[in-house]
Amino acid sequence: MSLADKAFIEMCRDILETGISSEGQEVRPKWEDGTPAHTIKKFGVVNRYDLSKEFPILTLRKINFKAAIDEILWIWQKKSNNVKDLNSHIWDAWADENGSIGKAYGYQLGIKHKYKEGEFDQVDRVLYDLKNNPYSRRIMTNLYNHHDLHEMNLYPCAYSVTFNVTGNKLNAILNQRSQDILVANGWNICQYAVLIHMFAQVSGLEVGELVHVIADAHIYDRHIPIVKELIERKTYPAPKFIINTDIKNFYDFTVDDFKLEGYEYGEPVKDIPVAV
Numbered sequence: 001m002s003l004a005d006k007a008f009i010e011m012c013r014d015i016l017e018t019g020i021s022s023e024g025q026e027v028r029p030k031w032e033d034g035t036p037a038h039t040i041k042k043f044g045v046v047n048r049y050d051l052s053k054e055f056p057i058l059t060l061r062k063i064n065f066k067a068a069i070d071e072i073l074w075i076w077q078k079k080s081n082n083v084k085d086l087n088s089h090i091w092d093a094w095a096d097e098n099g100s101i102g103k104a105y106g107y108q109l110g111i112k113h114k115y116k117e118g119e120f121d122q123v124d125r126v127l128y129d130l131k132n133n134p135y136s137r138r139i140m141t142n143l144y145n146h147h148d149l150h151e152m153n154l155y156p157c158a159y160s161v162t163f164n165v166t167g168n169k170l171n172a173i174l175n176q177r178s179q180d181i182l183v184a185n186g187w188n189i190c191q192y193a194v195l196i197h198m199f200a201q202v203s204g205l206e207v208g209e210l211v212h213v214i215a216d217a218h219i220y221d222r223h224i225p226i227v228k229e230l231i232e233r234k235t236y237p238a239p240k241f242i243i244n245t246d247i248k249n250f251y252d253f254t255v256d257d258f259k260l261e262g263y264e265y266g267e268p269v270k271d272i273p274v275a276v
């Protein structure tokens with residue numbers, strides 16, 4: 001069993017057994033047929049993944065590793081908010097007729113801000129600090145810009161990352177205000193683990209821990225039977241994560257610079273409904 005499977009199974013059991021239902025409350029998300037998408041949830045879930053031990057990826061079902069990396073590069077490297085720059089269709093339901101998801105995610109990371117050392121966007125500021133001031137306790141990004149919320153089609157869910165160098169290890173806290181556990185948990189964990197590997201490599205650091213703080217960790221009503229089946233499945237050991245060590249510039253990474261060796265996983269769960 002991978003460490004990611006263990007954290008996922010324990011969190012899902014806890015939500016299923018002790019979570020609070022939203023039935024009877026007004027909820028924003030809807031299913032494709034217009035029915036309100038209710039959830040059961042736990043508040044304030046914290047999961048820790050030690051990246052120096054293994055790569056955190058679910059084996060209960062296949063995580064589309066390439067598509068997950070493509071999305072994290074779309075946000076953090078291309079700093080794009082247009083689905084035309086993304087190779088999957090996962091954001092199509094939130095895009096307008098021009099493909100824009102509004103002033104969210106990549107758009108926010110690409111805005112330049114003025115600092116004492118000059119003008120940087122949020123990603124370049126992180127890269128600068130990790131190189132020049134790695135022990136700073138001020139290395140963080142924030143996408144939750146209230147000034148622009150009215151121009152976002154979906155408010156950022158994974159909205160802030162705090163980077164912290166301890167010894168020679170790069171740790172990070174991913175703050176997430178809301179998470180769709182079945183669709184996004186395995187996906188987001190794998191993405192931010194890759195992001196820490198990228199930042200560590202180009203900054204001459206080793207990888208440390210990813211701490212994932214989820215304010216509202218929820219399982220949608222139509223996902224409950226799927227999750228119940230999933231967490232009873234056979235699991236496999238974590239695969240080996242391979243990164244192209246020749247890359248020294250964050251902006252040179254492509255999806256092809258990452259590989260998983262020996263990734264074994266359970267049957268795919270086809271056509272999971274996604275609440276919009």
Ligand SMILES: Nc1nc(=O)c2c([nH]1)NC[C@@H]1CN(c3ccc(C(=O)N[C@@H](CCC(=O)O)C(=O)O)cc3)CN21
Binds near residue numbers: 276
């Ligand atoms: N309700 C909801 N859940 C989410 O996870 C979510 C949103 N909305 N809105 C914005 C983005 C879009 N995200 C998504 C949307 C769909 C998939 C999805 O269809 N995943 C499939 C596999 C996709 C593939 O292999 O390319 C899956 O089986 O999980 C994943 C992330 C994550 N976010």
Ligand SMILES: O=c1ccn([C@H]2C[C@H](O)[C@@H](COP(=O)(O)O)O2)c(=O)[nH]1
Binds near residue numbers: 154158
């Ligand atoms: O990276 C992501 C993006 C979105 N989600 C999920 C979390 C919620 O289920 C919905 C957003 O609805 P809100 O009402 O705005 O919370 O999308 C995710 O888990 N991960």
